[in-house]
Amino acid sequence: CDEADDRRPPTTDRPRYFIPSHSSVEDPRITMAVATSPTSGATATTPSTKSMSTLKVKPKIKRSRDPLSPKPILDRRLLSAALDDAGVSLKPGQIDDFYQLLHRQHYPSVAEFVETYRLNDAAKKGLLPDGDERSVSSTSRSGSRPLKNLASNRPGKRNIRNLPKAFLKFLEDPSLEFVTVTSSVKEARTSADGSTTKLAVELQDGHVVEAVIMRHVSPAGSRATLCVSSQVGCAMGCTFCATGTMGIRGNLSSGEILEQLVHAGRILADDVANDDGEAENSKQRARMKHNHDLVRNVVFMGMGEPLNNYVNVIDACRGLIDCRRWNLAHGRVTVSTVGVIPKMRALTRDLPEVSLALSLHAPNQEARTAIVPTAKQYPIEKLIDALDEHMMAVTKRKMGDNGDDAGGFSADQRKMASKQKRAMIEYVMLEGDTSSLECAHQLGKLCEDRSLLVNLIPYNQTDVKDKLRCPSFEHMREFQRIVMTYGTLCVIRRTMGADIAGACGQLVVEGEKKEESDRSGTEGKETVTDIEEGPFRRTGSSVSSASATSAAAVTRHRSRNMSARGGGEVAPDGGEGDSNGESDLEGWVRPLAIATAVAASCFLVTGALFVAQRRRR
Ligand code: SF4
Structure with missing residues (x-):
């Protein structure tokens, strides 16, 4: 059992939660740490930790079956249905292209995505005025680090098709309420x-x-x-x-x-x-x-x-x-x-x-x-x-x-x-x-x-x-x-x-x-x-x-x-699959591989010497 070092039972004077040491508390995307009394279950903020917030207990209510508002753009069925309703037709695979771009840019907001796309497009066509250094970046404009995408790093992948203007307008339409991340x-x-x-x-x-x-x-x-x-x-x-x-x-x-x-x-x-x-x-x-x-x-x-x-x-x-x-x-x-x-x-x-x-x-x-x-x-x-x-x-x-x-x-x-x-x-x-x-x-x-x-x-x-x-x-x-x-x-x-x-x-x-x-x-x-x-x-x-x-x-x-x-x-x-594999390798596979490599090298060197000698004669 990969238990933590700290195994003390909870006490009333110790906050039950703590700020993760590896995460930045300045990150606005993450609201950290709630101090909860382990005995009463009541929530309370801890004065010494300003970033802590109170986690409220939600009443036991069911989720509404009404359509989500705003709508998660990662829900492909929802997006396709909305495109159909709006009469926007995309070529086969263009939704995939859109999702690929979104993924590469580490899921910026929809407005940010559209703006970056247009800037990139203008830069590609040479329409940006001289000296305008905006755009042409695969990173999100908010500066977040792009996700490594194995597919996008693979050489020989075809280029992403241009997205239709109607689609970009569709994304910008506030009445449709599509957002990149709803949670x-x-x-x-x-x-x-x-x-x-x-x-x-x-x-x-x-x-x-x-x-x-x-x-x-x-x-x-x-x-x-x-x-x-x-x-x-x-x-x-x-x-x-x-x-x-x-x-x-x-x-x-x-x-x-x-x-x-x-x-x-x-x-x-x-x-x-x-x-x-x-x-x-x-x-x-x-x-x-x-x-x-x-x-x-x-x-x-x-x-x-x-x-x-x-x-x-x-x-x-x-x-x-x-x-x-x-x-x-x-x-x-x-x-x-x-x-x-x-x-x-x-x-x-x-x-x-x-x-x-x-x-x-x-x-x-x-x-x-x-x-x-x-x-x-x-x-x-x-x-x-x-x-x-x-x-x-x-x-x-x-x-x-x-x-x-x-x-x-x-x-x-x-x-x-x-x-x-x-x-x-x-x-x-x-x-x-x-x-x-x-x-x-x-x-x-x-x-x-x-x-x-x-x-x-x-x-x-x-x-x-x-x-x-x-x-x-x-x-x-x-x-x-x-x-x-x-x-x-x-x-x-x-x-x-x-x-x-x-x-x-x-x-x-x-x-x-x-x-x-x-x-x-x-x-x-x-x-x-x-x-x-x-x-x-x-x-x-x-x-x-x-x-x-x-x-x-x-x-x-x-x-x-x-x-x-x-x-x-x-x-x-x-x-411990990986480490067991290592020990197996160390046991006999590795020496065998080394011996094979040495034998192959000897064979090649001997062959080369033999050929050289024949030529000299
Ligand atoms: S109650 Fe639900 S979540 Fe929990 S083990 Fe059973 S199936 Fe899984």
């Missing part, structure tokens, strides 16, 4: 170790959702994962989840989901800009500097059940994988669900390459229904089948539908699919029935002969009324060991951001939280994987773990990891 960051809190930042994003109607940035730094490279919300609250009511206590207030539009990426991108860009600011964590930030200003993975594991907001989530996923904007690999977008079978199948049909995570949490219907009330609608076996279908969908399509039904694939086909497709089971570790060793056997059997990854998630303390606990780390190890004996890859997920209530299951609007109780479970113990690590990543030993579909293979891999780490504590598969 704002109300609060940003960073964990003590600087790895995790939780954002409270206020929507235009005053509702607040949460998004969590997780920074992963490793010798092989740094990356950030963003956990996004898809709904305000959640209707599923899982007993262990703080969000479930809120009930459902409404859905987020696709634009509002994507805006969470915009906010996260700005904060990560500030990370780099303020790199040499604070002494604390400066080493870590220096390592992040080169490649850490981009979100590389997005997981729909924030507030809400994403498949209950299917249309908007799918639209947002399309924006994320759009090569002109965020350009995320399909497999780096993960949709997590407690199991809505029709929508799971729809996702398989619409976006089969996107990863799907099933929050199972119990291996039999009775135990599952006790903690996931909505589970009675769908039998577990059918859920696993739907997940399996999703995993095999890409392989099936590549084989031209020659594969049989979901259960009819050969071991080799499954092995191939496991490398190409991501499908995983999430299993929260709660002290009690569902974490019993008998359940471990049931879970192992359920996943037997399928190339699924099981993620064990240590329960994070929340304020839900049943006082739940996380089992001991040793118990989770044993649970994991049993599941792996069935040939299923099983990892224990590392918890990040527990000290700022940003870990799995802890997301809830702060004003509704009660006093946090003591932490339990896995504090200070060794951790094995982060949120987006899976067996199918092409990093380190995780890849080989993915293909280890037999118990023997899993055991072999575990032994190798143990010996690589000098024995002692078991280092399960999938853990």
